[in-house]
Amino acid sequence: MRFFVPTDIYIENDCVKNHAKNLLAVGKCALVMTGRHSAAANGSLKDVTAVLAAGKVSFLVFNEVEENPSTDTLRKAASIARKFKVDFVIGIGGGSAIDAAKAVALLLSNPDVDADDLHKVPGHPLEHLPVVAVPTTCGTGSEATLVAIITNHKINLKKSIPHVIFPTLALVDGKYLASAKKQLIVNTAVDALAHMVESILNVKSNAFNRMFPEYGLKLWGECKDALLADSDVEASLYEKLMLTSTIAGMSIAHTSTTLPHGMSYDLTLHANVPHGPAVGYFLAAYTEVCAKFVPQDVDKILELLGLKTLDEFTAMIQKLIGTYTVTREMRDNFAAAMKVNRSKLDLAPGPITAEDVDYIYEKSLIVG
Numbered sequence: 001m002r003f004f005v006p007t008d009i010y011i012e013n014d015c016v017k018n019h020a021k022n023l024l025a026v027g028k029c030a031l032v033m034t035g036r037h038s039a040a041a042n043g044s045l046k047d048v049t050a051v052l053a054a055g056k057v058s059f060l061v062f063n064e065v066e067e068n069p070s071t072d073t074l075r076k077a078a079s080i081a082r083k084f085k086v087d088f089v090i091g092i093g094g095g096s097a098i099d100a101a102k103a104v105a106l107l108l109s110n111p112d113v114d115a116d117d118l119h120k121v122p123g124h125p126l127e128h129l130p131v132v133a134v135p136t137t138c139g140t141g142s143e144a145t146l147v148a149i150i151t152n153h154k155i156n157l158k159k160s161i162p163h164v165i166f167p168t169l170a171l172v173d174g175k176y177l178a179s180a181k182k183q184l185i186v187n188t189a190v191d192a193l194a195h196m197v198e199s200i201l202n203v204k205s206n207a208f209n210r211m212f213p214e215y216g217l218k219l220w221g222e223c224k225d226a227l228l229a230d231s232d233v234e235a236s237l238y239e240k241l242m243l244t245s246t247i248a249g250m251s252i253a254h255t256s257t258t259l260p261h262g263m264s265y266d267l268t269l270h271a272n273v274p275h276g277p278a279v280g281y282f283l284a285a286y287t288e289v290c291a292k293f294v295p296q297d298v299d300k301i302l303e304l305l306g307l308k309t310l311d312e313f314t315a316m317i318q319k320l321i322g323t324y325t326v327t328r329e330m331r332d333n334f335a336a337a338m339k340v341n342r343s344k345l346d347l348a349p350g351p352i353t354a355e356d357v358d359y360i361y362e363k364s365l366i367v368g
């Protein structure tokens, strides 16, 4: 067994300000990567740039990261940052901004690698500049994982890149959720739920990795009524949701994700479904299939969430994210691709058959 999450992680109110020294120690010239609006709107960009300015660390803001960051955006950011001679990269935002920061940190240390080649497996580990992560959604846990999920539109591929890029520092502050709409909080919380469930229903699951989802699922269970309610989530829960998301990230840092994530990428790529729901649609049926192999683990997950049956689990997810309709052709194409996706199939806790894959798609996506 091995435990390895080398990121220095702080989770508290006013986290960026409180840990200004840690942030300033990372480098002398920063590329700050954000999406177009949210980091400016929720105060996270201002918190970071105030610390950098006060500490005389120069910085350049690149605010063009789109949802599901593309290789074209990464290339553009790296090319601008090279002229500025940055020595670290800060990602502020949801998983998209943080993953983009990780990938650009890799490109900056490897000028011979084009962004379109990031998915190719290199002959040896590649270096990267240090990365700082400031998450503003409660889902991906990218601040505590080694992976970056990148989209290459030229070859219709959304996938993690095969490089280990743990952030050096993660500064996690629940208050940035105040600007998020309820559905964004719900969508990203469903992603965190999936990370923990997929981490337990996983061939790599062991005593180390289980510490995280077993505690995180209990926290998630304590938030579930607020997520299911029609009203907005109370501010007092923001920190718990963020903590759960970071813990869920630590869970998959050990095990990786399995089928629901593998299945989600096509749905996002071809139907533009946001990451959380795209994963969530497949979660209950995957859990049901895994009950054949590890029934005691499925029972444990339900118990930690405060649920009694798999039907309750299915109904809860459906209330949170609804259902999704695709054409038969799309569903068949997605299923055909998943049946040969050994990198995800081999992580399931038992031998998933082609019939199981078809069953998960049939249960998870409506054909219309």
Ligand code: NAP
Pocket: 034, 035, 036, 037, 038, 039, 042, 065, 066, 067, 068, 069, 093, 094, 095, 096, 097, 099, 136, 137, 138, 139, 140, 141, 142, 145, 146, 147, 148, 149, 176, 177, 178, 179, 180, 181, 184, 188, 191, 249, 275, 276
């Ligand atoms: P996201 O794609 O980063 O952001 C979704 C939307 O939420 C964007 O429009 C963003 O606006 C907005 N937003 C972000 N924070 C907000 C806030 N506090 N208030 C209001 N709006 C806010 O969403 P995400 O679900 O966090 O990340 C999804 C990506 O992460 C996917 O590419 C997924 O594959 C990847 N992922 C990575 C890992 C990992 O371990 N690396 C794990 C799971 C998923 P702006 O564009 O204006 O910022």
Ligand code: ZN
Pocket: 139, 140, 191, 192, 194, 195, 261, 275, 279
């Ligand atoms: Zn995810």
